[in-house]
Amino acid sequence: MSERHAVQMRGITKRYPRALANDRVDLDVEVGEVHAIVGENGAGKSTIMKVLYGLTPPDEGSISLWGKELSGHRPADAIREGVGMVHQHFMLVDTLTVAENVVLGAEPCSHGCLLDVAAARERVRQLSSEYGLSLDPDDLIENLSVGLEQRVEIVKVLYRGAKILILDEPTGVLTPQEVRELFVILRALREAGRTIIFITHKLEEVLELADRITVMRDGRVAGVVSAAATTKEELARMMVGRDVLLRVTREEARPGEPVLQVAGLSAIGRKGSHVLEGIDLEVRSGEILGVAGVQGNGQTELVEVITGLRRASAGSVTVCGRETTNRSPRQMRDLGVAHIPEDRQARGLVLGFTVAENLILGRHHRKPFSSRGLLSLDDIRTHAERLIEEHDLRPRDPDGDAGHLSGGNQQKLIVAREFDGGPALLVASQPTRGVDIGAIEFVHTSLLRMRDQGAAILLISAELTEIMTLSDSIAVMYGGKIVAQFEGGAVGEEELGVAMTGGAGASAGGSAVRSDGRPPRHEMGAR
């Protein structure tokens, strides 16, 4: 076993009931390097990291840390060996404070057995200032933005003295600025001699940060390359096994009549503050309006009000010339409003339902799926078979449980359902979050095709590239307000980024912004 290897994994195989998640995977990570792992959804990236961290026992294979072989280890052993992991889905307890989350499992004690809260606070403050993380140890997690939550995760790892940091898709939920700040932190950590493994779907990031890259496909290692010696195109080909369009081509828009008109729209949040304030928007048919913004600045609420999931406190929503403010979700759907929700598992799917049942969700009460209160099973099935065929959903089983689909296929299911039936207005919220480049390509092409067929599309995304690639015009939200509007193509990523943080020219500081300058955490549809 080599001295310079922080991690050596050999022949790791992990089977799940419906998937071979890792198939004889080898992974070498050198001491002090930034090692990226890329691959499509379901390629087995998270799994191999969970195996390394001791969360998931492998079925076969061996693992060595610092040249020493581990067997049957648990997270506690990994932590002791200096491994820390920031998970794809954050592992934070919402109802506890930052300090409590950080020390959980390795608590400082006073008086023998009591929790030493002061010491915990102090450590958090210290680590936070050391790496410029600006965290308040007494904040409740539920009040933090996603970016800050991630920093808490990093502090958790540092608090345990990790020498190997694993970050699973750390940038998926961050703004460009936050990504840049994260990279600064990660570089500082590398300077401090720590080894970093990070997983991402974003190839630019890989090339920017990583020293070496392991590409995974179908549970196997498709190759290991050095960042200096490869290109985006090559990586994409290795990941997908074919050439990929990294940028969709977009025709000029031919906008028609206004389909969605939003005027002076406001909404009140759970704590009585305005989460939306005086929003004005217009989307015409055959046009994509992109809404950019850091998560938690009212986008969620805007979508909810437009789709009838949340009440407006003032202002109006008009769809196809009809006033629809505060109509129910069903009425909105019946008017031809389709909605791709930002959180597919929480809102977009019923996980215990079959694929076929999920494919009629929202239209289940209408003909042909239902008449006089009875379901029409034949029509539901035919519909499912058609959509599965058209959208290449896998597996091709209308009776399979939607919960068993991969993330990408779950998203495709929702897209298939919402695109079907030619909606007049499509509200697409984070339509490609966490899906792989193959699926992104598919969703983007579909959105443009819908636009060209005359649908009006309101696209909400934290992904600037996505907004810039697809939008005919762009609105930027900050603190519950629209702070800037641009014509598509007439604005650069930098300029958008600045507007998103409430800077330069944007009238900053809506009442939704907390006194400490952070945007409030978005509130889920509490009506």
Next chain:
Amino acid sequence: MFELAVLDSALRMATPLILASLGGLFSERSGVVNIALEGILLTGAFASIVATYYTGNPWAGVFAGVFAGVLISLIHAIVSIVFKADQIVSGVAINLLAMGLTQFLTWIVWGSSANSPSVQGMAHWSLPEIWGPVARGVNVVISHYPPLVYVALILVAVSHVVLFRTPFGLRLRATGEHPEAVDTLGVSVHAMRFAGVLLSGAFAGLGGAFLALNTHQFVKNMSAGRGFIALAAMIFGKWSPGGALAACLLFGYAEAVQMGFQGQAVPTQFVQMIPYVLTMVALVGVIGRARPPAAIGKPY
């Protein structure tokens, strides 16, 4: 309404509820629903009487009650934590088991499946009078209620400290909110949940011991729905020891008032509904939505 006798009665009636709902609290804070409180109370009651019957020492009964509570909750722990079975199913089964088993054993031990003979009860605490006026003064406080009433009150405070001021409590609460997070930090979710469920068995078993020893005998089904009321109190008290205490006192008080003011114009049946109606009204009007531990009921 605020007659001292009624308040005393309220506190005594509340005691088994307090203990059982503290038990429920530990289990549910670790993420395991414990609908089996009723059965654990019953088991604790039975075991305390058997042990007292054979030893003549009610404190042996207390110990046996706690032990039996832990034992039967061990079944809940194994079924719902190790085997990841539905926690409510397991709880329902344990209630059934406790009902059957205690009656069956009552029959084996005493030849009647409904009643045990009377056993030695628990003497009230008191300092010897010869210690003088100080002892008399102290006795006014400590001998007013059966000993376990004081124990229950102390346990409320202890539970609060354990839950909110110790690493164990922090881990327990985190386990109920987000077990994966706890697991990733190298803390065993199963161990925390076992601790929570077994503690709940110990507390509810103690509650059962109080119930039975205070009446000096075991009677079939003597828990009489108190486990469910304790569960309601725990939810009512928003999963905190202080809240549970307050809720139990309220229920105890409502019941005591009901007992104290019967036989007047209102028919018994209506007077006896007071605590239940009160609970419903309070839940709608005053308390509103209670927020349970996020991961409750989900096997890990």
Next chain:
Amino acid sequence: MSRFARLSQLLSPLVAVAASFLVGGLVVVAIGENPFHIYAILFRGAFGSVDAIGLVLFNAVPLIFTGLAVAFAFRAGLFNIGGEGQLYIGAFVCTLAGLAFGGLPALVLIPLLILASAAGGALWAAVPGFLKARFGVHEVINTIMMNFIAVGLTSYFVINMLREPGQMTPQTSEIAFAGHLPRLADSLSLIGIPLPQANPLNFSLVLALGAVLLAWYILYRTTLGYEIRAVGMNAKAAEYAGINVRRTLVMAMVLSGAFAGLVATNEIMGFRHRFLDNFSSGLGFMGIAVALLGKNTPLGVLLAALLFAVLNTGALEIDIFTDVPRELILVLQAVTIILVVVGNEVFARRVAAREGRAAGVPLPVTEASGETK
């Protein structure tokens, strides 16, 4: 689902039942009795004669109703512990109607009383349903509270206002004869089944079987059932899909309560013909066990209710004719439930392991590009 999975789903309850009998047998041995003798008596009590089988079915009927009630609410994500209260109110309303509308012919009165039973239960269940939907109050607490209230209310009215004149027993007068559900003895003897006249089995059994079908039909064939299941599995997704979640919750409770209320068709219309204070002794709670054992599916409820009825009926026989008390059967029932849920888990894991191995067949090798380094 693979054949192995299906087979084990079928087998796991059977194995669990067998295992619990083994446990019960050991207990019997431990107290110095002969388990074969005891079980022989148990089965004689349940299957020894047409009369015995009739009794089993009679005892199964209320469990089917209360089991369906719990299972149905469960599908909407609601835990209805209030079956006991709902069946009391159902029985009470049924009795009131049976006393009040004595002049009606059977053809009208019987359907009316069936409706009254369902309506009473539905009404009682609607309250916690509404409180849940409107104020978010946990239905478990409210259904428990409403059990106590139902018992108190019916007890008051039965004892103080509706008591049969000149009687000490806390029961009402008999409902109109036209409202009695016929016993099955006569009908069965037409097809050559010699059920004794005195056997209490009545047409409520047919209603119970109908209710099983109805519950299945509502859940899987109607839009309402689709919405109920959607709300139960993911309320936020249901809301997103335009389903009125609150209304659906109330509807699910109403239907659940209606099933519980139908217990009256057996107890009042078919058997006792009057409301006896506190007649139920926990049928509603047994329904929870039945529903859970039946995995909250209508067919499962039917089978679990039959199993429990077999045990309850045999228990009486054991109680009367042996020195072993009936409580043995309670223990047996509890052990069965525990073993069934544990068995489900064990089998599920074995299935998973097997299918995992199936998935583990090496995939065709895709051209993995080599290192570019």
Next chain:
Amino acid sequence: DQPGSTDGTLKVGMVFDVGGKGDKSFNDSAYRGLLHAADQFGVEHTEFEPGQDADRETGLRKLAQARYDVVIGVGFLFSDAMRKVAADYPDVKFACIDFDPRPGETLPDNLAGLRFREEEGSFLVGVIAGFFSETGRIGFIGGMDIPLIHKFEAGYIAGAKYANPAVSVTVAYTGTTPQAFADPAKGKELALLQYRRGVDVIYHAAGSTGNGVIEAAREVDRQAIGVDSNQNYMAPGNVLTSMVKRVDNAVLMTVRSVVEGNFHGGLREFGLADDGVGYAVDEYNEDLLTDEMLAFVEDARQAIIEGTVSVPKE
């Protein structure tokens, strides 16, 4: 020859009421009668407690089918079931304790309805309570709030007022479900509350719930009055007396009449006159009762038997 008895021994089946065997009260009194009968006549017997209401009828039927000669139901809840089953099995003798007849009902020849004038016995213990009470406040704790128990209450109050017109009676019931007869924890609290309010004697008619009442009396050193069985021994010095309801005698008598071949159906009431009810004096309470008191009570008893005092039932 008796029907069904293969070897000539009589078979007696007994079905208990809520509360069950071991309640030290009502059911135990019946069971004692059965044991006496077994002693005296060598009968074979079985007994059980039904699980649910429908089991009452089914259980009686099963006993009849198993060719039991005498089937005894303990408690008025058996009345309906007895009527039906007795009609179906004319060869079997049935007896129902506390039988609840419909107005004008005549019973078949194989069904005996055995009733007690509990109000008369309760009257006498009421007299004792009224006489004994120093505070002038006495209590009554009933089990389930039903007409049967109201009889105990009514007789007791009348007796107490008979002894001391100024006495005040505090009345409480444990509950409205059968559980009310088996909740000693609640019985104790109810009693403690009454004692704290100055009540010094409490009469309970609450099955095993009453065990809690007696326990409370012992704990605060006041007086309780037992019911159905002689409960004086349960807390010597703190049980003033017990209203005994001689269910045991009724059971014994029933079995004897079958043995002797002179069983006949119909209603039969046991009152003071035939020692069907009474109050218990034994070594555990003789120190509590003065001669003056006993003389007064005996006078009252005579007056009731002679009809010069009438006892209310409600």
